[in-house]
Amino acid sequence: MRKEFPGGALAVDDVSLTVEAGTVFGVVGHSGAGKSTLLRLVNGLEEPTSGSVLVDGHDLAALGERGLRPVRREIGMVFQQFNLFRSRTVLGNVLYPLRLAGLDRATARARAEETLEFVGLSGHGKRYPEQLSGGQRQRVGIARALATRPKVLLCDEATSALDPQTTGEVLALLRRVNRELGVTIVLITHEMEVVRGLCDRVAVMEDGRVVETGEVYEVFARPQHPTTAALVRSALHAEPDGELLERLRARHPGRLVTVPVVDGVPVMEGLSPLLREHGVDFAFVHGGVGEVRGRPLGSVTIELRGERAAVEAVEAGLAGSGRRKAGVR
Ligand SMILES: Nc1ncnc2c1ncn2[C@@H]1O[C@H](COP(=O)(O)OP(=O)(O)OP(=O)(O)O)[C@@H](O)[C@H]1O
Ligand SMILES: [Mg+2]
Missing domain, CATH: 3.40.50.300 (P-loop containing nucleotide triphosphate hydrolases)
Structure with a gap:
């Protein structure tokens, strides 16, 4: 109408x-x-x-x-x-x-x-x-x-x-x-x-x-x-941007990656083996997981720490499995 x-x-x-x-x-x-x-x-x-x-x-x-x-x-x-x-x-x-x-x-x-x-x-x-x-x-x-x-x-x-x-x-x-x-x-x-x-x-x-x-x-x-x-x-205050992203970058010199957490998409399960395989360490820097209508939803921004080539391999692995939403850096 x-x-x-x-x-x-x-x-x-x-x-x-x-x-x-x-x-x-x-x-x-x-x-x-x-x-x-x-x-x-x-x-x-x-x-x-x-x-x-x-x-x-x-x-x-x-x-x-x-x-x-x-x-x-x-x-x-x-x-x-x-x-x-x-x-x-x-x-x-x-x-x-x-x-x-x-x-x-x-x-x-x-x-x-x-x-x-x-x-x-x-x-x-x-x-x-x-x-x-x-x-x-x-x-x-x-x-x-x-x-x-x-x-x-x-x-x-x-x-x-x-x-x-x-x-x-x-x-x-x-x-x-x-x-x-x-x-x-x-x-x-x-x-x-x-x-x-x-x-x-x-x-x-x-x-x-x-x-x-x-x-x-x-x-x-x-x-x-x-x-x-x-x-x-x-x-949701999901993905960091603007001034927040600038502050995060100043605090965390490593590669920042934001991973969405969506019901039925096993993100963290895929991340651990990738990190282990390439010898990369990580730290949580922003985000979290909450609920929408009783189902998990959120995003987690992590800093990847390790050799440049290894970090890139982890990033590629996340992207390849369709799990990486955005490398914010
Ligand atoms: N009685 C009216 N005569 C002429 N234009 C109108 C009239 N009522 C609404 N409009 C116009 O229709 C459009 C939609 O207005 P509406 O009030 O439905 O929006 P809204 O989404 O409820 O906005 P808000 O969140 O500010 O309440 C606006 O451009 C408004 O100026
Ligand atoms: Mg109205």
């Missing part, structure tokens, strides 16, 4: 995506990439200039304003700035969509309290948003979005206003929303860390287009598009 705004901004250009029910799908990209517009197309706040949006089998454009209402009720929205009613209590905020949906007072109240308990805020119902921390406010935002028991939750930069620890807590809550309630989540963010912590699949957007899409581990381990590679690099 496409979305062109009057005046010519082509915010979403030829995008085609499918989100499986019950999964968490991330859309990542820099400012202005078209992420928010894409979400607004999914909940029917914007109409595509061409193409169509199907939610749970319903073509939004074909429904009309009246037909859209029950479908919108299946979609919850969470915002970066929380968008809570300041003049209403926490409970009042969560009650609002329930009363709007026509639930009677007692049922709505029971549902709201149950939802507040799920997000860890039971006992806070009488407080006002400004008496809460950012993380708590976002929990209220999530509770309000979940109160009507939607099938889909759309999160627009839901953690961007929060510090790293609070971000982690909100991501953990969203993970529970997905796993325990079975809610499908579409989340947009400019941070790859958020994708890493929560998503099953990810689409990378740039200038209104999706430049890459895939399973999260695969995208981290083998990014195809330069924009994706740059986003992944900033999240």
Whole structure:
């Protein structure tokens, strides 16, 4: 589909995506990439200039304003700035969509309290948003979005206003929303860390287009598009470059080699025999191995120490086995 705004901004250009029910799908990209517009197309706040949006089998454009209402009720929205009613209590905020949906007072109240308990805020119902921390406010935002028991939750930069620890807590809550309630989540963010912590699949957007899409581990381990590679690099701090590389070179006179560590590719196992065979010693100088979605991922930069010819033989051996990513020197 496409979305062109009057005046010519082509915010979403030829995008085609499918989100499986019950999964968490991330859309990542820099400012202005078209992420928010894409979400607004999914909940029917914007109409595509061409193409169509199907939610749970319903073509939004074909429904009309009246037909859209029950479908919108299946979609919850969470915002970066929380968008809570300041003049209403926490409970009042969560009650609002329930009363709007026509639930009677007692049922709505029971549902709201149950939802507040799920997000860890039971006992806070009488407080006002400004008496809460950012993380708590976002929990209220999530509770309000979940109160009507939607099938889909759309999160627009839901953690961007929060510090790293609070971000982690909100991501953990969203993970529970997905796993325990079975809610499908579409989340947009400019941070790859958020994708890493929560998503099953990810689409990378740039200038209104999706430049890459895939399973999260695969995208981290083998990014195809330069924009994706740059986003992944900033999240993993993988290969040293720039001033860091200069400092490493000043500290370590030997040959520096960066070896990627990817699930299913036995790197270190291949390195030891090569070093032994050529009588080369080594030292770790940078990097490490972490996890993405429970699988190992990282890179290790080592300094090779030995006779020049022997060092080159080790390097050639690493390259020959396809294991050497880049000799940084
Ligand atoms: N209502 C509108 N009218 C005209 N142009 C718009 C409108 N909304 C968005 N745009 C333009 O569409 C493009 C994509 O905007 P969008 O808000 O979707 O990006 P984004 O990826 O969400 O950015 P950010 O990370 O800054 O939130 C931008 O060039 C923006 O200026
Ligand atoms: Mg946006």
